[in-house]
Amino acid sequence: MSLLIPVCTPHQKLLERLRGRRLVLRIKSLGLINEAVVLSQQCGVQVHCLIVAGSAPLEDFDFAQEHRGIPVALFAPNLGRFRDLAPKLRILRDLNIRIYLPLDREENFGGLRILSSLGVPSAAVFHNGCIDWEKAADLMTYALLGRFRHAPIEPFQYLAEHYSGSQRDDFSAVYFNDATRYVHIDEEGHIALSSQDLEDQRFISAQLKDLDSLIENDEYRERVEIWRRFFLQAEGCAYCEAWRICLGKFNEFRDANDGCSAFFKEFLEVIEQYQILKTRKMQPWQP
Amino acid sequence: MPLDILEIMFQRINEYLNEKPRETIEVIWHGGEPLLLGADYFRNAVALQKRHCTETLPRIKHSIQTNLTCFNQSYVEPFRELGITSVGTSFDPEPHIRGPGKDIDSDYYNDKFLRGLIELERNGFGWGIIYVVTKKSLNKPLGVFYFLTNLVPSGGVMLNPVLIYDDHRRDISVSAQDYVEFLGRIFPVWWKHRHRYPNVDPFKPLVQNIIEGITSLGCGDSGSCTYEHINIAPNGETSQCGRSADWGLLQYGNVKERSLKEILLDSQRDELEYRNNYLLDNDCKGCRFWDLCHGGCPLDAYAKYKSFHHKSEWCEAKRGFITDYFEPVTGVHYEPKREARPQRRAALD
Numbered sequence: 013m014s015l016l017i018p019v020c021t022p023h024q025k026l027l028e029r030l031r032g033r034r035l036v037l038r039i040k041s042l043g044l045i046n047e048a049v050v051l052s053q054q055c056g057v058q059v060h061c062l063i064v065a066g067s068a069p070l071e072d073f074d075f076a077q078e079h080r081g082i083p084v085a086l087f088a089p090n091l092g093r094f095r096d097l098a099p100k101l102r103i104l105r106d107l108n109i110r111i112y113l114p115l116d117r118e119e120n121f122g123g124l125r126i127l128s129s130l131g132v133p134s135a136a137v138f139h140n141g142c143i144d145w146e147k148a149a150d151l152m153t154y155a156l157l158g159r160f161r162h163a164p165i166e167p168f169q170y171l172a173e174h175y176s177g178s179q180r181d182d183f184s185a186v187y188f189n190d191a192t193r194y195v196h197i198d199e200e201g202h203i204a205l206s207s208q209d210l211e212d213q214r215f216i217s218a219q220l221k222d223l224d225s226l227i228e229n230d231e232y233r234e235r236v237e238i239w240r241r242f243f244l245q246a247e248g249c250a251y252c253e254a255w256r257i258c259l260g261k262f263n264e265f266r267d268a269n270d271g272c273s274a275f276f277k278e279f280l281e282v283i284e285q286y287q288i289l290k291t292r293k294m295q296p297w298q299p
Numbered sequence: 300m301p302l303d304i305l306e307i308m309f310q311r312i313n314e315y316l317n318e319k320p321r322e323t324i325e326v327i328w329h330g331g332e333p334l335l336l337g338a339d340y341f342r343n344a345v346a347l348q349k350r351h352c353t354e355t356l357p358r359i360k361h362s363i364q365t366n367l368t369c370f371n372q373s374y375v376e377p378f379r380e381l382g383i384t385s386v387g388t389s390f391d392p393e394p395h396i397r398g399p400g401k402d403i404d405s406d407y408y409n410d411k412f413l414r415g416l417i418e419l420e421r422n423g424f425g426w427g428i429i430y431v432v433t434k435k436s437l438n439k440p441l442g443v444f445y446f447l448t449n450l451v452p453s454g455g456v457m458l459n460p461v462l463i464y465d466d467h468r469r470d471i472s473v474s475a476q477d478y479v480e481f482l483g484r485i486f487p488v489w490w491k492h493r494h495r496y497p498n499v500d501p502f503k504p505l506v507q508n509i510i511e512g513i514t515s516l517g518c519g520d521s522g523s524c525t526y527e528h529i530n531i532a533p534n535g536e537t538s539q540c541g542r543s544a545d546w547g548l549l550q551y552g553n554v555k556e557r558s559l560k561e562i563l564l565d566s567q568r569d570e571l572e573y574r575n576n577y578l579l580d581n582d583c584k585g586c587r588f589w590d591l592c593h594g595g596c597p598l599d600a601y602a603k604y605k606s607f608h609h610k611s612e613w614c615e616a617k618r619g620f621i622t623d624y625f626e627p628v629t630g631v632h633y634e635p636k637r638e639a640r641p642q643r644r645a646a647l648d
Contacts, residue, residue, distance in 0.1 A: 177495050179451055233417075240413045243450065244406065246394055251442040255449040284495065 014224045017060050019188050019207070020197040022048040027055035029201065029220055034058040036188055041066065042086070045079050061085055063188065070111060070123075071096040075103045085188075087112040087137070091123040105131050110166065112136075112187075115143040121151055128155065128162040135166035135186055140262070145271025149278050156286045171257055171279070172286045180239060181257050191236050195226065205235050254280045300533040302343055307554050308531060309351040315559040316355035323358040324559075329541060334369035341377035348381070362387065364429075366397070367415030368408060375422045385425030385454050388416075392446050393435045396471070416450070427454025427498070432481050433461045433471035440484040448496050455498020458482065460616065464602050475616035483624040490628050501617075505625055508591055509633045519611070522593025525571040526563050537562050539571070542598040571597050574607045582610040590635045592617050 019036040020026055022044075027035070035057050037048050042064055052059050061083040066073065069092025086109055091097055111127055113120040114137040121144070127134040136151065155165035156172050167183035175181050184190040189206045196210040197203055201220030204210040216231055217223075226232050242250040242260045249260035254276030262272040300308075312324050352359055361381040367388050378386075390412055391397050391405075398408035419426055428447060436443050447456045458481075463472040473481075482501070489502050497503065500517075507513040518524045518540070529551070530538045537551040538544035551557070551565040578594040594600070595611025603612045626632055 177497075178453065180449075237417050240417065243392065243413055243446070244409050246392065247442075250392070250449055251439075251446050252449075253441075253445050255445070256451060280495075284492075 014226060016195050016223065016226060017193060018197045018223070019063070019194050021199060022051050023199045024051060024055065026197065026199055026201060026220075027051060027057050030197075031056040034060045036061045036063060036194065038063045038065065040064070042073055042075065042079070042084075045076075045082060045084070049082065059083070063087070069093075070113075071100075073100075075100050075107060075109075077103055077106065080106050081108055084109040085112060085135075086110070089114065090117055090119055091126065094126065101130055101132070109133070110135055114139055115148060118144065118147075121147045124151060124165055125154060128165050129160075131161070131163045133163045133166075136168075137187065138261070140265050142265060145275040149275050152275075152279055153282055156282050157289070168279070172283045175257060175280075175283045175287070177284075179256075180259060182259055183257070184261075191232070195223070197223075205232070253277050256280075257283070300531070300535075302340075302347070304531075304533065304535045304554070305344060306347050306351065307535065309347050311554050311559045312359060313352045313355050316352070316358050318560065323360060325360045325362060328361065328363040328365075330364070332366055332369065333363060334365050334367075334374065338371075338373035338377055341374065341381065345377050345380040364388070366390075366408075366412060367419065367426075368411035370415035370418055372418065372422075378424070383424070385427065386419065387427050387429065387454070388412075389429040389431065390447070390450075391430065391433075391436075392443065393433065396431075396433060396435065425453035427457065428452045429457045429459060431459055431461045432473055432478055434473055434477070435471060437473065437477055437481055440481045441488060444485045444488070444496075444499075448499070452498075455500065455503070456496075457500040458485075460613065462599070462602075475613055476619065478613075478616045479619040479623065482620050486620075486624045487628050501620070505591070505621070506629075509621075509625070510629065510631050516591070516593075519596030519599065520592045520617075522575050524597075525568050525575075529559065529562055539568070540598065542596075546598070546601070548598070548601065570607055574600075577608050578610055581608070582614075586618075587633065587635055588618055588621065591621075591633075 013032065017034055017036055018030055019038065020030070022037045022039060035052070037052065037059060039045065039048050039062055045062060045064075048062060049059060059082070063085045065087040067089060069090050070086075070088045071092030071094075073086065073088070084107065088111060090113060109132070111132060111134045113123050113134065115121065116139050120136070124134050124136055136148070151165065152168045155162075155168040167186040170186050171181055171183050182190055182192075185193050187207075188194045188196075189208075191205040195203050195205060196207055197220065198210060201218075202213075202215040203217045203220065203223060203226065204213075204215050209215070216229065216235070217226065222229070239259050242248060242255065242263070249255050249258070249263050252258075252273050254273060257280055258272065258276045312326070316322060316324060348356060348359065361383050362385070363378070363383055364387040367386070389397075390409070392409070394405045395403040396405060397403070398405040416426065428450065430443065430447055444456075444458075460473050460475075460478040461471055463469060486502060489496055489499055493502070493506070504515045504517070507515040516522075518528065524540070528540050530540050530544045531554060532538070532544055535553045535555050536544075537554060537557070539549035539551075543549040549567055551562045551567065554562070574597055575593060579589065583589050583594050592611075592614060594609075595613050595617070597607045597611075599611035599613055600607055600609040603609070621633060
């Protein structure tokens with residue numbers, strides 16, 4: 013059985029066809045968690061994680077103690093009013109949840125810091141990269157080099173933990189868009205290699221039965237090896253010092269994205285500093 | 300190389316190793332492009348080696364230099380059977396440097412290279428890359444460096460100057476000074492991030508030799524190629540190395556008629572050994588970098604002076620790089636521990 017993790021909605025017939033697999037389920041609200049979990053058990057699938065994509069600010073979500081232990085990725089546009097969120101923090105901290113906020117809204121640079129400082133794991137969503145890269149660098153430095161207790165902010169933590177220097181590192185998995193780990197499936201069983209492809213109905217296969225042989229598919233291989241195209245150009249991202257951790261994700265928007273290169277270079281240096289600090293033992297002063 | 304010559308080669312290797320039970324032989328498959336031979340050829344090589352080197356097989360290592368454009372799944376099994384775990388390759392992002400046809404179709408070539416590379420990595424082989432510095436790359440040393448290291452070759456990156464010996468492709472030739480400046484632009488970055496880019500030649504070997512006290516020199520700088528290398532041409536004719544074969548120099552006869560021991564002890568080789576002593580009293584007298592280059596490759600010297608009794612013209616590049624960049628950036632001043640003059644033929648006899 014393929015190790016690729018399908019991302020799909022909790023549609024009973026589809027789940028029955030995916031029996032025995034580990035899945036990421038997309039649901040519309042936190043209130044549907046129990047229903048999705050029960051259906052998964054009935055259909056014999058394991059829940060890797062639940063994605064809740066809401067359009068309301070975080071303050072509007074109703075978190076419940078009963079959802080403790082259930083992995084949730086919650087996408088919200090912003091925090092909302094902190095005074096309304098504050099009473100929910102105790103429960104929020106108890107949940108196995110990561111809050112995703114987009115960086116194209118300026119307020120979210122502060123929002124992510126607040127969540128992190130309060131012990132709530134979070135993730136910055138770059139979208140097309142049209143963001144304030146200097147503020148992103150401040151956030152990344154805070155996330156990785158801040159010496160006080162705080163919750164991880166992705167994708168900074170992910171890369172800091174996974175970067176080895178001897179390979180290309182892709183942080184797309186943080187957003188379920190790494191085709192070597194996740195595939196996206198619609199109710200009819202059409203397979204796409206990213207959430208955007210699914211939305212655009214760009215399918216790599218129209219048949220769910222192809223899931224297990226997908227990694228042998230030439231188009232799939234082309235897609236996961238898409239990094240190769242940067243090395244066929246006489247200029248561009250492959251010539252950037254930090255390509256190995258960004259893999260040209262913001263190439264399409266390079267004109268509007270002068271800062272991406274500077275950001276990822278700094279990111280690379282901070283990762284290396286983080287890894288040194290992590291292995292360094294504290295040596296107390298000796299007389 | 301026809302299979303009958305290949306068979307003789309393995310017989311000669313076996314004969315030599317049987318006589319020298321403490322020695323090993325490394326067979327380097329080189330071209331042209333060795334993969335043009337096809338996967339079946341390498342399967343035949345596996346079979347011939349098994350047939351003729353039953354007891355000496357553990358002392359035979361294989362490595363290969365290929366441009367990877369022909370590499371596919373069919374090579375995986377014979378390569379593994381030959382014990383090849385890593386390949387040497389070469390690549391140039393500059394358009395029209397490498398590629399087939401009159402127009403040097405680098406788009407086609409580079410696409411084939413990258414496909415071969417992916418297949419290679421998928422099958423768990425390591426690889427290293429030789430990059431040849433040309434005039435076209437002189438204006439973007441760091442871009443080229445990042446490009447090559449972004450490919451994250453497990454075996455590292457080697458930055459060599461292009462060697463042009465005639466008027467063909469003078470448009471890409473570089474001087475020793477050009478090469479020094481190219482390396483000099485990269486070195487401070489490499490030094491700062493040397494844990495990020497571990498295997499970059501010539502930087503890492505210089506650090507090993509100058510700072511860490513580990514002797515690590517390539518064939519051209521080692522001063523010890525004299526009795527160690529044999530180039531075997533497709534027709535079985537032998538020479539010192541690929542370059543000497545190209546120029547019709549240092550020809551040692553055919554493997555059909557001579558044993559490897561006879562070839563390794565050919566008296567013409569003594570000229571190279573003599574060169575080591577001669578240079579110490581002449582071109583290289585008093586040079587504090589002798590231990591790091593030994594006058595450079597004898598063939599480079601020959602290309603320039605039509606005699607082995609000179610240091611290589613690339614001496615300036617090595618010395619210039621160390622004094623102008625390596626020492627100031629690292630803060631380490633190189634002082635050699637003078638090595639004894641080599642006398643190595645006796646050991647072979």
